[in-house]
Amino acid sequence: MARPAIAVIDLAAIRHNYRLAKKLTKSAQAFAIIKANAYGHGAVKVAKALEPEADGFGVACIEEALELRGSGIKAPILLLEGIFTPDELVIADHESFSLVVHNQQQLDSLLVAKPKNKFKIFLKIDTGMHRLGFAPSEVKALWFALQQCKYIESITLMTHFARADEINSDYTLQQLQQFKAAVHGLEAPYCLANSPAILAWPATHTEYVRPGLMLYGASPFIEPHEAAAQLKPAMRLESALIAIRDLAAGEAIGYGARFRCEAPTTVGVVAMGYADGYPRHAIDGTPIAVNGIRTRLIGRVSMDMLTIDITGLNCKIGDRVQCWGDQVLATEVAAASHTIPYTLFTGVTRRVPLTYKA
Numbered sequence: 001m002a003r004p005a006i007a008v009i010d011l012a013a014i015r016h017n018y019r020l021a022k023k024l025t026k027s028a029q030a031f032a033i034i035k036a037n038a039y040g041h042g043a044v045k046v047a048k049a050l051e052p053e054a055d056g057f058g059v060a061c062i063e064e065a066l067e068l069r070g071s072g073i074k075a076p077i078l079l080l081e082g083i084f085t086p087d088e089l090v091i092a093d094h095e096s097f098s099l100v101v102h103n104q105q106q107l108d109s110l111l112v113a114k115p116k117n118k119f120k121i122f123l124k125i126d127t128g129m130h131r132l133g134f135a136p137s138e139v140k141a142l143w144f145a146l147q148q149c150k151y152i153e154s155i156t157l158m159t160h161f162a163r164a165d166e167i168n169s170d171y172t173l174q175q176l177q178q179f180k181a182a183v184h185g186l187e188a189p190y191c192l193a194n195s196p197a198i199l200a201w202p203a204t205h206t207e208y209v210r211p212g213l214m215l216y217g218a219s220p221f222i223e224p225h226e227a228a229a230q231l232k233p234a235m236r237l238e239s240a241l242i243a244i245r246d247l248a249a250g251e252a253i254g255y256g257a258r259f260r261c262e263a264p265t266t267v268g269v270v271a272m273g274y275a276d277g278y279p280r281h282a283i284d285g286t287p288i289a290v291n292g293i294r295t296r297l298i299g300r301v302s303m304d305m306l307t308i309d310i311t312g313l314n315c316k317i318g319d320r321v322q323c324w325g326d327q328v329l330a331t332e333v334a335a336a337s338h339t340i341p342y343t344l345f346t347g348v349t350r351r352v353p354l355t356y357k358a
């Protein structure tokens with residue numbers, strides 16, 4: 001009999017969330033971001049579910065792009081970090097990958113290449129994230145250099161927002177103004193909005209948008225938000241009770257005796273631990289659900305198991321437990337673990353089989 005830990009991926013929810021991104025941004029082309037194995041949801045399965053309606057896909061590197069092409073995905077694919085070595089241009093040419101260009105080495109390689117086809121380029125401008133991208137003062141010279149290259153089919157101007165998930169900060173609008181000043185006078189499409197910008201910053205909606213986290217149904221915001229409330233969770237991380245213990249007041253649970261029962265307590269042991277991707281730093285009281293009823297984590301998460309309070313719930317071994325999903329939101333578990341939903345989704349390990357609901 002198989003260990004009961006599984007992750008159920010709802011592909012209909014992902015399609016719903018993609019359509020929400022399209023609805024919010026109206027005429028924008030939406031590149032579904034499925035890097036990091038679609039944030040742990042399975043890149044090939046997600047791409048196949050979205051391909052009939054997706055405008056394209058975004059991945060971090062050429063290996064991720066080749067996995068999609070190898071599975072039969074024919075939609076446009078954008079390499080969000082561009083090429084890492086010049087020889088990747090040959091592959092990108094053959095597979096018709098679009099390229100982000102964010103440093104001088106990439107630009108130099110591109111300008112001396114002689115591909116069989118023309119490249120679609122996304123020129124990245126650093127407006128305040130300070131990771132990748134050219135300085136705003138360089139943009140016009142770079143633009144004209146690319147314009148002179150006969151192997152460039154199109155140039156899209158892009159940037160990335162550092163604080164779009166902070167609804168009360170004006171940093172996103174500052175970045176937007178820096179971008180507009182840098183590209184003033186250049187006739188080109190723009191690619192600006194990530195998930196929080198799609199949901200909360202309509203001024204950033206341009207020709208292209210990049211829905212990522214929102215595809216998987218988690219809000220990027222700490223506070224409630226009307227648009228984010230329309231998202232549907234796409235992953236249910238589930239397991240089952242494998243033992244039940246009745247403990248007296250004063251008894252401690254688990255490693256380090258972190259939790260001590262204040263009253264007689266019925267404890268459920270769940271086949272789920274940090275080796276499965278459940279966060280070890282989850283605090284006592286982190287929400288979890290058994291048989292659809294919300295309860296709480298008690299005791300430190302161990303490698304293969306965690307313990308929950310099932311006092312008065314009339315449970316039995318084998319009862320299903322939802323760690324996050326539609327009954328307990330990933331954002332809640334993340335907040336109780338001092339992390340973010342991104343790390344929860346991408347942290348689910350290969351020991352947990354992914355199953356799909358169409």
